[in-house]
Amino acid sequence: MQEDQLCAFPNGRQRRNRLCWAREHVSWTQQQWASVQFTDESRFTMESDSGRLLIWREQRTRYHQSNTLERHSYRGGGILVWAGISLGGHTDLHVFHGGTVTGLRYRDEILDPYVRP
Numbered sequence: 001m002q003e004d005q006l007c008a009f010p011n012g013r014q015r016r017n018r019l020c021w022a023r024e025h026v027s028w029t030q031q032q033w034a035s036v037q038f039t040d041e042s043r044f045t046m047e048s049d050s051g052r053l054l055i056w057r058e059q060r061t062r063y064h065q066s067n068t069l070e071r072h073s074y075r076g077g078g079i080l081v082w083a084g085i086s087l088g089g090h091t092d093l094h095v096f097h098g099g100t101v102t103g104l105r106y107r108d109e110i111l112d113p114y115v116r117p
Contacts, residue, residue: 030087037115039084039091082110 010018080101084091091114099105 034087037084037086037091039082039110041080041082043080044078084114 080096082094082096094110094114096105096109
């Protein structure tokens with residue numbers, strides 16, 4: 001079904017990997033965490049009706065209409081933004097203007113100016 005293709009909930013293996021990672025790093029010092037940066041990106045649509053739906057629902061409520069919220073999402077005109085946070089601060093919000101974000105573009109616009117320094 002379409003909601004399964006659009007919802008990116010972690011599967012069992014991913015949850016176990018995240019838990020393992022958290023346990024390995026639970027005793028890290030503030031100095032060790034200072035070298036870590038968490039990043040994320042989000043796409044925002046500029047159209048009111050994109051024709052696609054993103055379905056948000058609680059676990060184990062796949063067919064419960066009362067727990068389903070439909071949102072128009074990610075098609076047509078839009079922008080992609082990226083940012084990072086760390087113990088020492090945050091990056092500026094980076095907006096990808098037009099076109100597809102390829103590996104080269106990600107390297108040139110994100111990795112070189114934000115991550116490598």
